[in-house]
Amino acid sequence: MTAPLTSERIVSSFHEACLAELEALKPGNVHRIANGHNMSVGDFEKSAAAAAPAIGAPDLSVGERIEAAVEATREAVGQNTNLGIVLLAAPLAQAALDPSGHSLEDRLKEVLGSLTIEDACAAYRAIRLAEPGGLGQAPYHDVAAEPGSPCMKRCRRRRPGDRIAWNYTHGFVDIFKLGLKWLDGGTKRWGPVAWVTTYVYLGFLAHIPDTLIERKFGGAAASEVRDEARPIEAGLSHCHDPQDMAGPLTAFDASLKERGLNPGTSADLTVATLFAAALQGR
Template identity: 50%
Template sequence: MPALAPPALAPATIAEAYLAACRAELAAIKPGNVHVHAAGHRMSVADFEASAALSAPPLTAPGARVGARIEGAVAATRAGVGQNTNLGIVLLCAPLAAAAERPGPLRDGLGCVLAGLDAADAAGLYAAIRLANPGGLGSAARHDVTAEGPPPPFLAAMAEAAVRDRIARAYVSGFEDLFTVGLPALAAARARGLAEPWTTTAVHLAFLTGFPDSHIARKFGAATAERVRAEAASALRGLTLGEGARAALLAHDSALKTAGFNPGTSADLTVATLFLDAVQRLKDGEPAQPANKS
């Protein structure tokens, strides 16, 4: 008897997984980002908790287009929090939420969602980006999202930005970073017996040390972003995660925040990895979060 295809997930289930991913990311020490152990960059944990709650309903609206999910989530966040706290998270999680609604393997559904992005999705995307007004966005020679007139094609604009932005790259690579960096880091941390929130810290460090953070690069330049990555790799890669690592992680966290460096893309990719893992597990009939080993 052939195996049954993974089922479509209910919107309420997807929303619960999204909120859990956002909360788990905030509970972990993530050097340079906001978390329960230290605020930073004029933002607090409460800002991000509110943003998650506000963005969840539009992000997981049943049957909604990706662009509508993005625009609705960013608009709700902006109205309730008053600043851009979650544009990157929303950009990454909206296609995953749409894919989770489809029956069949999640990665196959994600490919279909990305291939089906159209002009209406583009309009929602660019409206959301203009509303969020992310720091260091600047302008582009082609496919400038801040320009007036009809929106450029969704994937063409993402391809244009992919060389300098890991979130744009996700759209044209099938979310490769999540599948080849984030999920393996999460699985390896669990295999080592780590419990939350250390498994989340492991995912964040994989992104922080693996490539220059796009958010830092937009604000300070590519050379600075690479220097921040290299310093994190030197200081933190190979660190044995657990209570014994807390002091080193918090020291690096403080140093990054004092310098004004916010590896926001690494944090966004971390949330998206946790969300992807949860909905993929649910589709496979497993609990969204495996039992902790320690």
């Protein structure tokens, strides 16, 4: 049983999760050691600060939370830096505000099960404003049109290759059954948050084809990056001192950025894992 959190605690937990993720060496993604893809660490720091108040606001619906956070981000940095993060964080925050006393995971499932068409309309507006790369058109529930149903509950149908949509229809299983498991394991083994975050990120990258890469470059490219990540993830999981893997991680980072490959969905899932852990008091 878990008590609801204050709005202030949720705001700070989200902000800190976003900043912690930036400290980790995440191959192909923006981080403190190397920028990339025409984005900088500063852009993400501004985005985190701008979006946090909406994520933790006490009186918004999930859709309103998403739309307000994306609008604030757009005003702060003028580009899409955190749409996936916001889409994952908004229902987690809603669950943390729930006074029911159930676990965060159970409350999250209740939130996802109660999404409305108004939530979908607000989320669609946010997605259109963010203009995420590689979105294209979808045969069902295309975001260029208004939703005809509360499709955030069934959004996997809109784009089967979208892992964030997949998590909406599967109770955020990637966060609760994978990400938090890797986070706990890395924390017990090494301690420093930056290396634990790298470990979580590599877990997603090595086990789930990144759907931002898939949308922009195709399934073969996403699978190739997953396969390239696997030996690096295995090396990190078996080393006593994670610093020993800094060389391979840095080389992989440079290789992905030279090819223009940004595993953005893996980074989004990583932030959501850190956020969920903070909401649970880990």
